[in-house]
């Protein structure tokens with residue numbers, strides 16, 4: 001990991017530092033250190049949750065001038081929230097971090113990259129996002145889109161998940177629970193085949209799926225980037241997801257679900273689709289050849305954000321695959337929202353430790369399965385960046401349950 005230039009001049013804070021009570025809730029026990037990917041990589045106290053909290057507190061108390069080292073260590077955080085789960089004092093690290101990050105961007109102390117700024121503009125208009133990404137969907141569908149973060153898949157180019165779900169509900173008339181599916185900005189724009197598979201799996205399990213058109217972004221991308229506009233997005237959520245007779249809003253991406261839950265979770269249940277399915281009578285798929293082994297990785301925001309306990313074993317058993325949890329399955333993979341774009345070197349180092357096991361596998365066919373498209377992109381990059389030297393597929397767990405050949 002790079003260290004900051006001591007000459008770098010830091011800009012003043014906007015003066016909107018987190019509530020002092022939040023900052024003083026840390027009792028300095030250090031239980032969070034061993035779960036923090038940036039501390040594990042560097043052994044640097046300042047690059048740990050406790051260290052960052054101390055820097056922010058000292059600044060809030062006027063004991064430390066706004067400083068380039070504080071900016072640097074703030075930007076190093078992946079935002080995985082493993083420290084929140086480990087903390088016996090219930091320090092709301094994520095809330096504090098979100099606040100500081102927005103403060104740093106607003107005050108010019110942190111500068112999101114141009115790619116992140118363009119993406120943050122696009123996600124504010126689902127229609128524009130859909131239009132701009134149309135050629136990319138075509139390229140991905142034809143296998144011509146080559147990028148380290150792109151895993152293979154064939155998204156529908158024109159038909160939206162909303163139209164697809166309406167068609168399938170009309171054809172199959174499910175009579176079980178009614179849910180709304182959150183489609184996600186990037187997921188719907190680039191990885192729509194996962195949304196389609198989600199709809200099929202739910203309908204096969206007699207769940208009535210409603211999918212609002214042109215859903216506003218959940219806000220996760222804005223949270224991660226520190227850019228403005230979060231409140232404007234959150235104000236749109238009640239109109240879209242509330243006032244309907246539904247059992248839950250479901251997400252197939254825990255980062256998006258966690259962000260939406262912060263917006264409307266006190267009024268309507270926001271749930272991960274795999275957790276929701278695990279409570280239904282599950283249809284088990286036929287046994288798949290033992291030549292293929294699925295290694296399962298757990299998304300941080302599913303465990304530490306939505307606090308679901310992770311991908312349920314019952315759902316994994318129902319896929320019919322021979323599956324195992326990947327080594328260090330609950331450690332962060334280094335994707336962290338925009339972290340693998342803004343801090344590619346750190347992100348690669350974190351992934352290197354987690355992905356090394358793939359090189360030692362003897363199985364002929366390996367699938368790396370997880371439950372968040374950003375983690376899928378990160379796992380895809382392990383091969384492209386030379387960390388892994390064998391072939392493997394990257395899949396969402398919902399795709400392993402997909403009845404695509406029997407349900408049209």
Ligand code: SF4
Pocket residue numbers: 035036037038039048049052076077078079080081082083084093
């Ligand atoms: S959010 Fe993750 S990377 Fe950041 S301090 Fe906590 S454990 Fe470390």
Ligand code: SF4
Pocket residue numbers: 025026027028029030031032033049050053083086087088089090091
């Ligand atoms: S575990 Fe919680 S209380 Fe202990 S040092 Fe970390 S943030 Fe502070």
